[in-house]
Each structure stands twice: as structure tokens, then as C-alpha cells.
Amino acid sequence: MTAGAGAELAIETHGLTKTFGKQTAVNGxxxxxxxxxxFGFLGPNGSGKTTTIRVLLGLASATSGEVxxxxxxxxxxxxxxxxxxxxxxxxxxxYPFLSGQANLRRLDSADRYVSSSTRHARVDAALERxxxxxxAGKKVKAYSLGxxxxxxxxxxxxxxxxLIVLDEPTNGLDPQGTREVRNLVRSLTAExxxxxxxxxxxxxxxxxxxxxxxxRAGNLVAQGSLDDLRRAGQARVRVLTxxxxxxxxxxxxxxxxxxxxxxxxxxxxxxxxxxxITDDLAPDTVVSALVAAxxxxxxxxxxxxxxEDLFVALTGxxxxxxx
Amino acid sequence: xxxxIAPESAPEHPNAGDTAAVxxxxxxxxxxHPLSAGASTEHPLDGAYVALARPRAGWAFLGSEIxxxxxxxxxxxxxxxxxxxxxxIAVAVRISSAGSTPGRGPAFLxxxxxxxxxxxxxxLIICIPLFLPLTIGVVAGDTIAGEASSSTLRYLLVAPVGRxxxxxVKFVAAAAFCVAATLVIIVAGALIGAALFPIGSVTxxxxxxxxxxxxxxxxxxxxxxxxxxxxxxxAIGMFISTLTDIPVGAMAATVxxxxxxxxxxxxxxxxxxxxxxxxxxxxxxADLLRQPIDWSSFGSNALLQLAYVAVFGALAFGRFSxxxxxx
Numbered sequence: 001m002t003a004g005a006g007a008e009l010a011i012e013t014h015g016l017t018k019t020f021g022k023q024t025a026v027n028g029x030x031x032x033x034x035x036x037x038x039f040g041f042l043g044p045n046g047s048g049k050t051t052t053i054r055v056l057l058g059l060a061s062a063t064s065g066e067v068x069x070x071x072x073x074x075x076x077x078x079x080x081x082x083x084x085x086x087x088x089x090x091x092x093x094x095y096p097f098l099s100g101q102a103n104l105r106r107l108d109s110a111d112r113y114v115s116s117s118t119r120h121a122r123v124d125a126a127l128e129r130x131x132x133x134x135x136a137g138k139k140v141k142a143y144s145l146g147x148x149x150x151x152x153x154x155x156x157x158x159x160x161x162x163l164i165v166l167d168e169p170t171n172g173l174d175p176q177g178t179r180e181v182r183n184l185v186r187s188l189t190a191e192x193x194x195x196x197x198x199x200x201x202x203x204x205x206x207x208x209x210x211x212x213x214x215x216r217a218g219n220l221v222a223q224g225s226l227d228d229l230r231r232a233g234q235a236r237v238r239v240l241t242x243x244x245x246x247x248x249x250x251x252x253x254x255x256x257x258x259x260x261x262x263x264x265x266x267x268x269x270x271x272x273x274x275x276x277i278t279d280d281l282a283p284d285t286v287v288s289a290l291v292a293a294x295x296x297x298x299x300x301x302x303x304x305x306x307x308e309d310l311f312v313a314l315t316g317x318x319x320x321x322x323x
Numbered sequence: 324x325x326x327x328i329a330p331e332s333a334p335e336h337p338n339a340g341d342t343a344a345v346x347x348x349x350x351x352x353x354x355x356h357p358l359s360a361g362a363s364t365e366h367p368l369d370g371a372y373v374a375l376a377r378p379r380a381g382w383a384f385l386g387s388e389i390x391x392x393x394x395x396x397x398x399x400x401x402x403x404x405x406x407x408x409x410x411x412i413a414v415a416v417r418i419s420s421a422g423s424t425p426g427r428g429p430a431f432l433x434x435x436x437x438x439x440x441x442x443x444x445x446x447l448i449i450c451i452p453l454f455l456p457l458t459i460g461v462v463a464g465d466t467i468a469g470e471a472s473s474s475t476l477r478y479l480l481v482a483p484v485g486r487x488x489x490x491x492v493k494f495v496a497a498a499a500f501c502v503a504a505t506l507v508i509i510v511a512g513a514l515i516g517a518a519l520f521p522i523g524s525v526t527x528x529x530x531x532x533x534x535x536x537x538x539x540x541x542x543x544x545x546x547x548x549x550x551x552x553x554x555x556x557x558a559i560g561m562f563i564s565t566l567t568d569i570p571v572g573a574m575a576a577t578v579x580x581x582x583x584x585x586x587x588x589x590x591x592x593x594x595x596x597x598x599x600x601x602x603x604x605x606x607x608x609a610d611l612l613r614q615p616i617d618w619s620s621f622g623s624n625a626l627l628q629l630a631y632v633a634v635f636g637a638l639a640f641g642r643f644s645x646x647x648x649x650x
Contacts (some may be wrong), residue, residue: 057481060647089481093474097395107475109387110482112378117384156477255335 009071010163010194011056012036018051025051028065029219033196038189038207040226041198042048042307043215044315049198052215056196057087069077070162087147088160088169092152100132100151103140108158112311126154128265131180145172153181157188164188165196169203182208190248206307217316230304231279237286238274240299241265247273247295254281254289270298277302334497338390342637384484388496392462398500401458402507408454409446413439430609439520440538443512447549450508451605456581460552461501463560466493467643471650473566490512494561494636501553505546513542531614542612547610548621553633555601556581562639568650598623601631 011033012015018026032147033039039063043049054060056069058078072081077213094103094141102122108114114122127136140148149172156164166185170178185208186196199205206211206226213223237256241247244265248258256275267269277283290297392398416435429448434441470476472482480490516522525538533541560577567573584602587593597603604624610617 054477054647054649057477058483059477060649061645079483079485082481085476085481087481089477093476093478095391095473095475100392106387106391107385107482108437108477109381109383110479110484112485114385116379116383247593254553 007074008035009033010069011039011196012066012173013052013056015067016052016055016067018048018055018060019063020044024218026055027219029215029220030223032223035194036189036192037211038185038197038209039216040212040310041196042172042200042205043198044062044213046313047215048105048187048218049215050167053198054125055089055197056173057085057089057165058082059089083111084161084162084163086156086158086163087088087165088149088152088156089165089167089294091168092146092155094140096247097136097139099139099152100143100147101127101136101153104155104158105259107155110147111159112228114159120235120280122158126157127151129184131159132152133231145176146174149173150177153184155247159195160191163194163196165198168200169197169202169245170199177241178204182318196281202306202311212269212307214311221314222310229283229310232305232310234276234305234309235278236303237277237283238299238301238303239271239286239290239297240270240271240289241294242270242295242298244271246293247297250290250293250295251260251275254286256281256286272299274303303321326650343415360453364647367470381488384488385492385495388492389499392496392500393503397461402503404506405450405454405458405504406594407509408450408509409442410515412449413442413512413515413519416438416442425562431455435516436520436521438525439516439518440513440525440535441543442516443509443542444545446508446512447505447545448606451549451552452585455504455533455549455553456556457578458504459497459501459556460560460574460581463497463557464564464572465625466497466561467564467639468570468573472570472646473650476650477648480648481559487640490561490565490636490639490643493548493555494632496543497561498550498554500559502546503550504629505553509542509546515541519621527612527614529613533614544611546610548611548624549605550623551625551628552601552605555635557627558632558635559601559641562635562642565639565646598627603627 009032011031013029013294014027015028015029016032017024017028029048029052041049041052051060055062055067056074058075058081062076069081069083074081093105094100098106101123104126105119107120108123109116124133124136126132132147132150132154135143135147140151141231143151149169153166153169156166162204166181169181173181185197188195197205197209209226211223211225212229214229216222222232224232236259237251239251242265243259251258251273256277258273258275260272261273263271277286278283281302287297287300290300346491413435416432429445431441431445431448435445467476480486482625484492503524522533522535524534526532526539527541556577559575559580563580564575565575570619581602584600585605588597588600588602603625606621607620610620
């Protein structure tokens with residue numbers, strides 16, 4: 001298929017803005033989610049992630065800006081886009097007096113693009129896929145938070161989708177459930193589904209995502225493939241040596257700025273000397289310079305920035321929710 | 324996905340391909356991942372999921388809505404409470420040996436001892452001003468606000484149900500409750516009346532006597548009249564329900580509206596307003612008990628209720644179709 005660049009994107013927004021009264025929840029963001037990617041949508045609580053998702057799914061209308069999902073403009077083509085999209089939005093929502101199975105059947109019957117003759121089989125398959133078959137007949141009010149979360153994910157999987165949006169999918173899940181969600185996302189990607197995962201938990205995103213975007217106070221502060229994002233962060237060299245002062249001298253000569261060490265060496269015990277390093281300077285140059293200067297190098301590594309470092313750098317530390 | 328609704332599936336997605344109408348959901352894709360625990364091979368699907376090119380009529384969702392409504396314990400409690408009213412009346416009349424004083428109590432009360440069929444009619448007259456609006460208020464006020472408060476509204480809309488279709492289905496289901504509520508009173512009245520009093524041919528208001536079967540038809544006509552009477556209030560309740568995420572508020576507001584309308588209808592100073600009040604014809608079904616039937620009040624009532632349904636249905640759609648769903 002020789003479609004233009006637009007068709008390569010599962011989600012595309014230009015200047016997407018959403019205001020509630022005077023408060024701007026989302027401020028002119030340009031999202032570009034490639035097809036087939038696992039896209040991590042990151043940001044602290046209250047940064048506008050869920051509002052963005054609501055606009056992407058047609059639950060709320062954008063104040064301004066353009067949105068297209070699966071190559072179709074919204075909200076105009078919403079009715080033909082949504083059957084191809086599965087979603088878990090801000091926690092599950094079910095009728096407590098119905099069983100998990102009955103809940104899924106009801107939600108499935110709302111979709112006019114699926115066949116009702118396969119409904120029972122598809123519901124059972126989705127329940128099985130999230131490991132809820134044993135509780136299919138139980139009323140949802142008897143479900144634990146984690147089970148409800150699984151049921152919400154099952155709802156997104158009732159039919160094969162081109163795009164699956166998971167808003168905080170691992171909320172309320174135990175570590176085992178979190179792992180299962182990761183495996184599930186991987187299997188979805190293997191089927192060619194684009195997965196859009198929002199989360200404030202970085203570790204889980206970092207493990208499964210190919211791309212990510214970071215929100216802060218309604219603004220998109222970073223976006224790209226995970227490798228690009230990591231590269232944007234600061235790498236550093238770490239040298240393990242008893243000759244810390246000599247090592248620091250060598251590093252300074254190479255143009256690096258060693259950081260203040262945690263401890264000073266006494267000439268016998270190993271201490272760590274570290275300094276930020278850019279891609280211009282090859283790590284092997286550093287090692288050979290250190291060895292040439294007689295520094296006893298007992299350990300050496302180039303530490304790439306983690307997504308968490310980047311996340312904290314972009315969104316700030318601590319629990320303060322930016323208004 | 325069919326080619327019509329997935330025209331731009333990129334080639335690198337084997338399962339979302341434009342011609343791949345048949346997609347193996349269970350047997351193929353999920354077999355190797357741990358969540359399905361190897362059970363997917365026994366699955367009845369056998370790779371037979373077919374996405375539909377064109378949307379179906381969607382009767383299944385209406386069926387689901389009605390099933391959910393009538394599976395709720397709350398609905399049953401309301402219907403049982405309504406059924407209890409004719410029973411209460413019949414038992415009270417039966418055990419009071421004094422008999423009734425003409426002119427006291429609701430219309431037709433004095434007829435019950437002669438003919439048990441009148442129990443249902445008396446019960447309807449008692450229920451119309453308050454009990455029936457109360458139950459309709461609960462059902463109609465819950466339509467949208469109830470889904471919003473249980474967080475199911477966003478999932479229905481994303482399914483996608485379509486906002487106009489959701490309103491339509493909700494209204495039809497609420498109307499089905501109106502039918503059930505009225506029929507429950509009439510049928511419970513007929514049963515308890517037959518059990519406690521003699522039944523037989525019925526003397527109509529015009530003095531004619533009709534057979535038991537014909538009387539049953541008249542009773543059903545009255546049930547239809549009362550059901551129709553409640554549709555305007557149902558539409559009002561549904562509109563109020565689109566304004567809030569708190570179902571109890573919408574329910575209470577709906578009941579209050581029906582009471583205000585009845586109060587206004589009782590003020591002679593507002594004579595000019597009366598024909599426009601949706602409660603105005605609520606008790607005017609006596610014309611159905613004449614021979615031949617006088618259809619004029621039935622027609623006026625139908626017209627008025629349809630107008631209310633049209634106006635408040637449009638208001639509900641206007642509000643709901645542009646509403647940001649943040650619940």
C-alpha cells in the first residue's frame with residue numbers, strides 16, 4: 001500500500017487543545033503514534049493524559065486542533081473508527097449486578113459491526129485471554145479491583161482491533177497481573193495491533209514500549225522512539241578505581257566534568273568516579289587514557305540514561321501536581 | 324475487518340489486512356501467549372470471526388437493555404409494590420363489612436363488591452398521580468445518569484453504541500417499563516378481584532352491559548391509555564438524566580416535575596395552561612368505558628404526549644450529542 005505519511009500513523013493530532021472553563025487541560029499537543037507501535041503515554045497524575053484519551057475516543061470534543069485516528073478524521077468519522085478501537089479508559093466500568101460474562105455480552109451487543117452469532121464465543125475467548133474464565137459467571141460486585149481491571153482489558157479484546165488504548169492498565173493488579181498485561185501487550189503487537197498505553201509507572205512502560213511521549217501540565221514535552229528518547233538523556237561514564245584523584249584529572253583532560261564523588265579513596269579501596277559523557281567521545285578513548293595515566297581501572301561502564309531519569313528531568317521530581 | 328471499514332490497514336499488519344475478512348482470534352493469535360493457558364484450541368470460534376461490512380440493525384442491544392432493566396432487583400421491587408396496591412384495595416374492601424358510602428373514595432370503589440374487575444381500575448386511579456410517576460421517574464431518571472455514575476456510559480459510547488441510538492434504545496426500554504407497570508396493576512387487580520369478589524359482565528358508564536371478554540379488552544385499552552400518558556414524563560425524565568451524572572437527582576427531579584404539573588393543573592386560574600400540561604389527560608380514560616367508545620380524549624392525550632416526546636427527545640439529543648463524557 002502506497003499511502004501517504006498520514007496512513008502510517010495510528011493516531012495523529014495537530015494542536016489538540018482542550019479547555020474546561022478557564023483551565024487548559026491539554027495545550028496544543030501534536031501526537032504522532034506510528035502504526036504497529038507500542039506507544040507509552042507518560043506523565044504525572046493530572047498532566048492531561050486521560051483528557052487526551054477521551055478526545056481521541058470521541059468522548060469529549062477538542063476545543064481546537066485536529067485529530068485523526070487510524071487515518072480518519074475525528075469527530076467526523078467516529079462511528080467507523082470506534083469499532084476498530086478497543087479501550088480501557090480511566091478504570092473499568094461495569095454493572096455490578098451482572099456477571100462478568102453478561103457485562104461483556106452487553107457491551108459487545110452495543111457494537112453494530114460485530115456478528116451476534118459469535119458473541120458468546122468471543123466473550124468467552126476474551127475472558128480466557130485475561131484469565132477470568134473461572135469467574136465468568138460471578139457478579140462483578142464480587143470481583144476484586146484486579147479482576148475488574150482484567151475484565152476491562154477483556155472488553156477491549158472482544159474483537160480483533162487495529163488500535164487498543166489502555167489507560168493505566170496495571171492499576172490494581174498484582175505483580176503477576178502486571179506481567180500478564182505486559183505479555184498480553186506483546187502478543188497484541190505480534191498480531192499487528194497498535195497499542196497506546198498511558199501510565200505514570202515508568203518501569204512497565206520502558207519494558208514494553210517502542211515509542212513514548214511525555215506530558216507535563218497539558219503540554220507534550222517529549223515524543224519519539226524509546227531509543228531517541230534515551231539518547232536525549234545524559235549518558236555517563238563510571239570508573240571503579242582506587243586512584244580517584246588521578247582518574248578525575250584524566251577525565252578533566254578529556255574535557256569531561258567529574259561529579260563530586262560519594263567517597264574519597266584511600267589508595268586501597270575502590271571508589272567510583274563518574275562524569276557525564278557525550279557521544280563525541282568514544283568510551284575506549286577514555287579507558288586507554290586512564291590506563292596510560294596509570295590509573296588502576298577495576299571497573300568501567302557507560303551508563304545510558306533511563307527513561308525514569310528523563311521522565312524526572314522533564315516533569316520534575318516529587319508529588320506536586322502542576323496546575 | 325472488512326475492506327470498507329479498514330481501508331488503510333498497512334501491509335505490515337498481517338491480521339488487520341484489507342482483505343483478511345476472516346481473522347483467527349483464538350486459535351491463531353492467542354495460542355502462544357501465557358494468558359490463554361493453552362485452552363484456546365478447544366474454543367468454538369475456530370478462526371471464524373467475521374467483521375461486518377455494514378452495521379446491523381442492532382436489535383441485540385435493545386434486547387440487552389430491556390433484559391438489564393428487568394433483571395435489576397430495583398425494577399422487580401417497584402413492580403411488586405405496584406401489584407400490591409390492588410391487592411391492598413381488594414382486601415380492605417373485602418374485610419370492611421360496612422360497604423362503601425357512595426361519593427367517598429376514588430371513582431368505581433363502590434363497584435368492586437359487585438364486580439371484582441373494578442379492582443384494577445380503582446388501583447390505577449390511585450396509582451396515577453404519585454406511584455406510577457415515582458416508578459417512571461426512577462427508570463427514566465436513571466437512563467443516562469445511571470450509566471454515567473456506574474462508568475458504563477463511556478464504554479457503551481466507545482463500543483460504539485452511537486449517542487442517538489443509545490437515547491432511542493433507552494427510551495424504548497423505559498416505555499417497555501411503562502407498559503409493564505400499567506399491566507401489572509391491571510392484571511394483579513383482575514386476579515385479586517376474581518379471587519375475592521364475584522366477576523361477570525360489566526355495566527359501562529353509558530349503561531350498556533358488556534361481556535367479560537369485552538370488559539377485558541376495555542381494561543387493556545385503559546392500560547394502553549395510561550402507558551401512553553406516561554410517555555411524556557418518560558421523555559422529560561430522560562432529558563433531565565442527560566443533564567447530570569447523579570441518577571438520584573434526575574429521578575427526584577422527574578417526580579417533582581410531574582407533581583408540579585398536577586398542581587398547576589388543579590389551579591382554575593391557570594385554565595389556559597391546562598391543555599398543555601402533560602398530566603392534564605392522565606385520568607380521562609373514563610371515555611373508554613362508554614358504548615360506543617369515545618376516542619376524543621385518547622386522541623388529544625396521544626397528540627399531547629407525542630409532542631412532549633418530540634420536544635424533550637430533541638432536547639435530550641441536543642444536550643447529549645454534544646456533551647463531554649467525563650464520568
